[in-house]
Amino acid sequence: MTVTKLARPFALAAAIALPVLLLPRPGHGAEESRPAVAPDRVTVVAGGGDIGDGHKATDAVLAGVSGIVVDHRGNLYFSEIGRNRIRRVDAATGVITTVAGTGGVDVAPHAGQAGSFDLFTPGALALGDQDRTLYVAEVAGHRVLQVDLAAGKVEDLGGPPSGFGQPVGLLRTADALLVVDTLESQVWTYSKGKGWQPVFQQGGDFPGGIRNVARTAKGDLILSEFFGHRILRWDHASGEVQVVAGKLGEPGRSPEKAPAEASLLRTPDGLLLDPAGNILFSDMNNHRIARIDGKTGALSTVYESVPGDGIPTWRPGALFRDGHGALWVGDVYGNRVLRFKPGQRKPQVMAGGGAVGDGGLATRAVLSHPGCLALDGKGNLFIADAFAHRVRRVDASGRIETVAGIGLPGYNGDGIPAVRAQLNYPGGLLVVGDSLFIGDYYSNRVRRVDLATVEIRPLA
Numbered sequence: 151m152t153v154t155k156l157a158r159p160f161a162l163a164a165a166i167a168l169p170v171l172l173l174p175r176p177g178h179g180a181e182e183s184r185p186a187v188a189p190d191r192v193t194v195v196a197g198g199g200d201i202g203d204g205h206k207a208t209d210a211v212l213a214g215v216s217g218i219v220v221d222h223r224g225n226l227y228f229s230e231i232g233r234n235r236i237r238r239v240d241a242a243t244g245v246i247t248t249v250a251g252t253g254g255v256d257v258a259p260h261a262g263q264a265g266s267f268d269l270f271t272p273g274a275l276a277l278g279d280q281d282r283t284l285y286v287a288e289v290a291g292h293r294v295l296q297v298d299l300a301a302g303k304v305e306d307l308g309g310p311p312s313g314f315g316q317p318v319g320l321l322r323t324a325d326a327l328l329v330v331d332t333l334e335s336q337v338w339t340y341s342k343g344k345g346w347q348p349v350f351q352q353g354g355d356f357p358g359g360i361r362n363v364a365r366t367a368k369g370d371l372i373l374s375e376f377f378g379h380r381i382l383r384w385d386h387a388s389g390e391v392q393v394v395a396g397k398l399g400e401p402g403r404s405p406e407k408a409p410a411e412a413s414l415l416r417t418p419d420g421l422l423l424d425p426a427g428n429i430l431f432s433d434m435n436n437h438r439i440a441r442i443d444g445k446t447g448a449l450s451t452v453y454e455s456v457p458g459d460g461i462p463t464w465r466p467g468a469l470f471r472d473g474h475g476a477l478w479v480g481d482v483y484g485n486r487v488l489r490f491k492p493g494q495r496k497p498q499v500m501a502g503g504g505a506v507g508d509g510g511l512a513t514r515a516v517l518s519h520p521g522c523l524a525l526d527g528k529g530n531l532f533i534a535d536a537f538a539h540r541v542r543r544v545d546a547s548g549r550i551e552t553v554a555g556i557g558l559p560g561y562n563g564d565g566i567p568a569v570r571a572q573l574n575y576p577g578g579l580l581v582v583g584d585s586l587f588i589g590d591y592y593s594n595r596v597r598r599v600d601l602a603t604v605e606i607r608p609l610a
Contacts, residue, residue, distance in 0.1 A: 195531065195544060197517035207239040207246035207501035212485040213518035213537040215502065217275035217287070217320070220472040226500060227284060228468075228480065228487055229272035232518050232537035236264075236272060236286065236297070239487075239501050246501060250286070250297050250304060257291045260306060264297055267304040274330075274362070274468070276322040285327060287317040294320075294329055294340070310338055310346040319362040330373075332359045337371065349384070354391070356382075358398060362421040362468075364429070374418040374431055381410070381418055381431060381442065394429065395442055395449055403436050410442045410449040420469030420480070432466035432479070439466050439479065453477075453490055453497070461496055462503075463558070464488060483558055485537075506538060506557070512550035517542070524579040524586075526601075532586060534576045541568075541576055541588060541599075554588060554599050554606060561593040568599045568606040 202210025213232025220226050224241030227249070235251035249264060256268030270291035277284055284297040285307075292314045296305045315333025322328075326339040328349075335354040339347050349371070354360065358378015363371055369386040372394070380396035395410035395418075402414030420432035427444030430452065438454040455464045465483030472478065477490040479497065486502030507515030518537035525531055531544040532553070540555035554568035555576065562572045578589035586599040587609060596610040 194513050197515060197520060198513055201233065201248075201516070202246050202504065203248055204245060206244050207237075207487075208244070208499055209504040210246050210502060211504040211506055211516040211518070211538075212237075212502040215480040215482065215485055215487055216273040216289075216468060218468045218470050218478050218480045218487055219275045219277045219284070220470055220478055221277060221281040222473055223281075224472065224474075226478070226487060227275060227277075228501065229275055229286065231271050231273060231289070234269040234272065236269070236275070236284070237501070244500075249284075249299070249302075257288075257293065262304055264302045264304050269295075273318055274320040276320040276327065278322040278327070285320055285322060287320050287329060289316055289318055292317070294327075307340060308346070310348070319360070321363050321365060323365060328363055328365070328371075330360055330363050332356075332361060332376075335360065337363055337373075350389075361419050362431075364421050364423045366423065366427070372421060372423065372429055374421045376417050376419060376434075379415045379417060381415070381421075381429065401435070403433075404449070406450050407448045410447050413449045415440075419467050422469050422471055424471065430469065430471075430477070432469055434465055434467060434482070437463070437465055437483075439469070439477070453479075453495070455483075459496070464497065483560075506535075506540075506552075508542075508551050510550065512542075512544040512548050515542070515550045521577055522579045522589075524581045526581040527583075532579050532581060534579050534588070536575050536577065536591075539573045539575065541573070541579065541586070553586065553601070553604070554597075559592070561590070561595070564597065564607045565605060568604050571597075571606045573597075 212230055216229040216231045218228040226239040228237055230237050233253050235248050237246055238249045239246050251269040254268040255270045257270050271289040272286050273289040274287040282300055284299055286295040294307045296307050315331050317329050318332045319330030326341045329338045335356045337349040356375055358375040361374045361376040363373055365371055371384040373382040375382055378398050379401045381394040383392045383394050395413050396415040401416040404413035415433050416435040418431045419434045422430050429442040433440045439452045441452045442449050462484055464481040466479045467482040468480035470478040475492045479488040481488050487500045488497035489500045490497050517535050521534040521536045529546050533542045535542045539557055539559045540552045542550055543553045544550050552569055555573040558572055559574045560572040573590050574592035576588050577591040580587040584601045586601055588597045590597050595608055597606055598609045599606045
């Protein structure tokens with residue numbers, strides 16, 4: 151993304167790019183921010199760096215990794231939610247390309263070519279029709295799309311009569327497409343013959359928000375309840391929901407090999423069943439991938455991010471197991487896609503992890519959803535680089551650098567150098583003298599950076 155300067159200044163309506171779920175829909179509130187008179191000239195001040203297409207995927211800087219799938223040839227597809235694109239990494243070359251989405255936003259129901267189709271917050275993905283079709287759940291777009299990978303065409307599959315609240319999970323089975331709607335506490339099934347049908351006739355009772363779904367050989371559904379910190383099982387015969395692991399509203403972590411039904415979890419997300427019937431899931435904020443033994447019911451850690459083990463910290467989101475038994479993981483902490491090969495304890499980075507451009511010309515840097523802008527008395531431009539979880543500064547010479555944030559979402563304290571602090575989607579900015587004030591959106595804080603001492607401290 152880029153930050154532009156207009157030769158003829160005009161007042162802009164205050165806007166912030168985050169959270170993505172609060173972005174205005176096209177046609178709602180967009181007119182107010184347009185200038186009455188078109189500017190004479192637009193100059194790129196910062197951003198516009200290569201998003202990585204045509205190059206090695208491990209050199210790309212990604213803006214929010216959500217859904218991931220791998221086809222039978224080993225090609226990786228993933229949603230880059232911060233750039234409204236679906237990306238593909240070629241198994242043979244490791245080169246990344248865009249297969250759908252232009253980076254723009256459009257939620258009008260229609261069909262079109264993938265290369266000119268605007269997506270809105272693409273999330274979960276699923277492959278079908280022998281890898282010829284890619285299904286996409288748009289979280290804030292409230293729709294499910296079908297991409298014909300051979301023809302490059304995108305089609306809106308519509309939805310239930312009342313529409314989707316927030317489609318966040320997908321599962322393609324032999325007979326239907328399953329869609330998890332977290333706001334409606336519902337799982338919908340879609341097939342060409344029957345259209346959209348609800349799984350729970352009266353609506354489910356999932357106060358913690360269901361996130362992902364898997365289906366057993368018997369037809370039962372396994373559900374991850376993200377904010378409820380639970381793994382659930384829906385019995386297709388009785389219609390009853392049973393708790394497999396976790397306790398509603400109690401995040402935590404229990405000893406290894408403890409019975410799953412008595413164990414505590416912390417925001418379970420990605421979910422799948424292995425060939426032996428074991429449940430694998432992302433215990434996201436415990437920084438691990440856990441397994442519930444299908445025979446004994448014991449819960450254990452399969453992979454875990456351990457500080458100091460030689461690889462960057464990771465936090466698992468989406469999961470996918472390919473035909474060779476490798477486990478693919480969407481790293482929501484480092485904006486990467488990781489792969490665990492069978493027998494390997496450390497992951498391999500398959501996409502993401504490239505340099506953001508600090509120290510070079512701002513026009514060659516990569517920005518991820520630049521939000522608020524601010525100027526100091528010396529003419530330095532400050533940018534809330536929201537999906538990169540940083541605040542960047544462009545000096546008079548056009549050089550860009552990070553003044554706050556390490557690029558990973560979270561909060562690790564105050565009273566430390568700002569460039570070592572974690573931010574969590576920085577929003578509003580204000581510069582007064584030597585003070586930079588940051589609205590740290592998901593940390594629920596207003597923080598102050600002393601530009602003289604470069605320390606960060608809380609304000610509110």
